[in-house]
Amino acid sequence: MQHPTPTNHSLPLKTSGFRSLAEALDYAAGGETGCNFYNGRGELTEALTYAELREQALELASRLHALGLERGARVALVADTHPHFHVFFFACQYAGLVPVPLPAAVHLGGREAFVAHLRAMLVDSQARVAFAPDSFAAFLAEASEGLELEVSGTLADFADLPRAERLPEPPAPEELAYLQYTSGSTRFPRGTMITQRAVLANLAGILQFGVQIRRGDRFTSWLPYYHDMGLVGLILGPLVSQLSVDYLGTRDFAMRPRVWLKLMSANRSTISFSPPFGYALCARRVRASDLDRFDLSSWRVAGVGAEMIRASWLKRFADALAPAGFSPAAFLPCYGMAECSLAVSFAPLGQGIDVDLLDADVLAQDRHARPASADLDDTRITEFVNCGRPLPDYEVEIRAADGSLVAERECGVIYLRGPSVMSGYANNEEASREALSHDGWLNTGDVGYRAGDSLFITGRAKDLLIINGRNIWPQDLEEVAEQQPEVRAEDASAFSIPGEDGTEVAVLVVQCRERDAFRQADLVERLKQRIQSEFGIACLIELVPLHTLPRTSSGKLSRSGARLDFLRRNGLESRPVLSQELVDRTPHTDAVETSRG
Structure with a gap:
């Protein structure tokens, strides 16, 4: 009978000093x-x-x-x-x-x-x-x-x-x-x-x-x-x-x-x-x-x-x-x-989850991480988890779109430099040049802010939705869906595509366990009202069967994949623009029933 290898051993503990x-x-x-x-x-x-x-x-x-x-x-x-x-x-x-x-x-x-x-x-x-x-x-x-x-x-x-x-x-x-x-x-x-x-x-x-x-x-x-x-x-x-x-x-x-x-x-x-x-x-x-x-x-x-x-x-x-x-x-x-x-x-060991509560409206309008005041309504509060201090010998900067450094609690793209940054992308010089500067700074493509010595991540730069001048993080829309009793964690994906008038339209695709058409319609209406109330934007809701949302090889939901699938389902591959007719008809019931068949 085999036994697992032991926890304790006789070697002196060593975690560095190896050449390979x-x-x-x-x-x-x-x-x-x-x-x-x-x-x-x-x-x-x-x-x-x-x-x-x-x-x-x-x-x-x-x-x-x-x-x-x-x-x-x-x-x-x-x-x-x-x-x-x-x-x-x-x-x-x-x-x-x-x-x-x-x-x-x-x-x-x-x-x-x-x-x-x-x-x-x-x-x-x-x-x-x-x-x-x-x-x-x-x-x-x-x-x-x-x-x-x-x-x-x-x-x-x-x-x-x-x-x-x-x-x-x-x-x-x-x-x-x-x-x-x-x-x-x-x-x-x-x-x-x-x-x-x-x-x-x-x-x-x-x-x-x-x-x-x-x-x-x-x-x-x-x-x-x-x-x-x-x-x-x-x-x-x-x-x-x-x-x-x-x-x-x-x-x-x-x-x-x-x-x-x-x-x-x-x-x-x-x-x-x-x-x-x-x-x-x-x-x-x-x-x-x-x-x-x-x-x-x-x-x-x-x-x-x-x-x-x-x-x-x-x-x-x-x-x-x-x-x-x-x-x-x-x-x-x-x-x-x-x-x-x-x-x-890493966050400090033994601290657990430290959450920064922010004024959601200020974050959406100005990209400033202002702490929420005590009298602020819960629907106007968003939160991000403290991801701690960079490891020793690593430099982290938060930069604006023009490359300048932003002030504390201002959101920007995260850049880093340190001893473990990649040499580049294999067989892809163009992508390597886009990600790595000549002096070793890596453009992570992530957006975040600093508060004191702590780093907070707010999302991927490519995922950010800009609707009517407001900066909306897709995970905030997804969380509204996941708070509904019919929806579980990771059953929603949010993104935007252009509307006919040139503005961006928010789309929320939700995997739906509910089969009754009236209850589906009720869920859609609830989500629309919550999103309108909390974010001040209209949002197209599409309900789809379970196991519809695509994932990456590592198991994460792929918003870009969900967006592409949405365009295909609605015949928009060649012209990825939402018509007002499509927005008005809210294709939730058709999508669930057709895909199920």
């Missing part, structure tokens, strides 16, 4: 800790110590090196939650090759869309070798058909390759550690080039200043390996700190989110991260009868990031799990992106 990820694995392999893989029932299926991982990675590295590829050649890895991914990723480190994690999620676009997406990434990354676990082998075979790959397939397809007599020199700090594709929420994903020095610098900051790692810590994760939080935070983070980590598959989490809590309880885990929707899903699925089976009192870091943080979702989670020993002080809001390896800022 391979060197970090060499050190971790001297201890007893490692990776543990669980199925959807919470049963251990495989335990892989870091010593075993190193041995298997070196074996595979010798076979990869024997292929005679040029140093730095790309190796595409379909990144399902499986130990073979770890082996391939670190084999690349030892072989002087660059791993490229690719999505392992067949979303609602179906097989054809997923295969096309994989193929596009294989081409974009200029992959020379490709790997997939058994469950994704057929997808990879179809996606790579006709491409000039040296080898493509499962681990078994690499097992018979000849071995090289010796391995190349270990990676230098300035060489690439991997290509990390962005989620593609606003455009086709781009491959961020992350060097060994960059990712190790970021990991040192995360482990020392963000989560303040300590002996006796243990990680648990269900995050996808192809997302920066899953790869850097929950694969590389545990290894670089020589700590054990327990993995649950992303699909298994989505089907049975309570297994996450079960593993946290059983293994006395102390650190786990999730986007806000993960906490919301858990809160919705947990039953009162479950609480006696969970003990979350050891959970000291409940990291939250990767998308806009909704304080109300986290409060529901904390309230639901309080009887199981979960402390809301464990919440650790953070901000980051793949272009910075992972993390930029």
Whole structure:
């Protein structure tokens, strides 16, 4: 019977000073800790110590090196939650090759869309070798058909390759550690080039200043390996700190989110991260009868990031799990992106969720984050979560459209400079020039403001709706929908498109569980009135069936995808302008019934 790798080990704790990820694995392999893989029932299926991982990675590295590829050649890895991914990723480190994690999620676009997406990434990354676990082998075979790959397939397809007599020199700090594709929420994903020095610098900051790692810590994760939080935070983070980590598959989490809590309880885990929707899903699925089976009192870091943080979702989670020993002080809001390896800022450890309440009208009209006065009506208040201070050695500036610095509490685009910023986007010089200045400043594309030393994120610059001169954040419209009893978290997506008169028209697409046409009409009318009352704008409401809203490869809702789908459903692909007739007829009932059929 297998047992999970231990929490405690004999190695002196070390989180920095490594020249490469391979060197970090060499050190971790001297201890007893490692990776543990669980199925959807919470049963251990495989335990892989870091010593075993190193041995298997070196074996595979010798076979990869024997292929005679040029140093730095790309190796595409379909990144399902499986130990073979770890082996391939670190084999690349030892072989002087660059791993490229690719999505392992067949979303609602179906097989054809997923295969096309994989193929596009294989081409974009200029992959020379490709790997997939058994469950994704057929997808990879179809996606790579006709491409000039040296080898493509499962681990078994690499097992018979000849071995090289010796391995190349270990990676230098300035060489690439991997290509990390962005989620593609606003455009086709781009491959961020992350060097060994960059990712190790970021990991040192995360482990020392963000989560303040300590002996006796243990990680648990269900995050996808192809997302920066899953790869850097929950694969590389545990290894670089020589700590054990327990993995649950992303699909298994989505089907049975309570297994996450079960593993946290059983293994006395102390650190786990999730986007806000993960906490919301858990809160919705947990039953009162479950609480006696969970003990979350050891959970000291409940990291939250990767998308806009909704304080109300986290409060529901904390309230639901309080009887199981979960402390809301464990919440650790953070901000980051793949272009910075992972993390930029962390809230103070042990603070929990700190919310800044703002005057919504002043924010909408002037983009000024004025604290709400005590007598302000609740409908005129908006809130943002404190994402803390930048990590040491990172500079953050808030800039206006003309590039000038804005004052404290003025909203602007977030720029940053630091040791873990990407080298650029692979094979895309134009995009690299747009994002990176000659002196190393990264245009994040995010909008936010500073209040004292703290950073607050208000949204993506490309997502901002400007309606009748007012700045409306799409998440505010989405939250109005989610407050209705018929609508759940992440069942709404807001965006704008041009109207016939040249102005922008707000659109809110809502996944509707209600089948009765009269109740659908009532929901639409409620939403229109609430939005008109709270934001002073008209909004077109479209109700659609469940599972209609598109998501990115990392699971986030894609507003750009929702906008494109809306245009297609309403015959506006060639002329994306809302006619007054379409606005007036409110196509909610037709959309639900037609799509359902």
